Amino acid sequence: MINLSSELQIDQFRPSDMAQVVELEQLCFKDPYPWWLLSELAHRNPETFVIAKVNDRIVGYAIIDHWEDHYHLVSIAVHPGNRRTGIATGLLKGLDKYLTRNITVKLEVRESNDPAIAFYLKHGYAKVDVTPDYYADGENAIVMEKLTGETKL
Secondary structure, eight states, X not given: OOOHHHHEEEEEOOGGGHHHHHHHHHHHOSSOOOHHHHHHHHHHOSTTEEEXXXXXXXXXXXXXXXXXXXXXXXXXXXXXXXXXXXXXXXXXXXXXXXXXXXXXXXXXXXXXXXXXXXXXXXXXXXXXXXXXXXXXXXXXXXXXXXXXXXXXX
C-alpha cells in the first residue's frame, strides 16, 4: 500500500512524460487513445493535464479538455497495481485548483465499469445520460457530470 502523504506526487504533465503516459494508457484501456491525441490534448490543456508519480514513476494521469461551455474529463488512468490507493482522488484534487468554479465537468464511462462509476458518484458526479454504442466495441457510455465547486474533493 502506498503511503500517500510521503510518496505520491501530483505534477503538471511535461512532454518528457509522454512515453510513460502512453504506456499507462495502453495498459489501462481496451480502446486506448493514440499518442498523437494525448500530445494534442497536452498542448491545448497544459494546466489540466496532471500526472501522479510514486518514486519518480508515473502511476496515473488525468486530463481535462476545456470546451466552450464546459470542461470534459477526457481520461483518468491509474496503473492496475496501484488502484484503490487514493491516486485517482489525488489526481482529481490536483486538477481541482485549475478549474473555474460553477462550470460543468462532463465525462463518459463504460456502462460495465462499476468501480469507475462508483468512484465518480462518490466525488459528486451524477449520471445524466447514456450514449449508445459509444465505444469501438459497441458498449454504451454513461454520461456523468458535476458542477465545479459543488462538492469538495
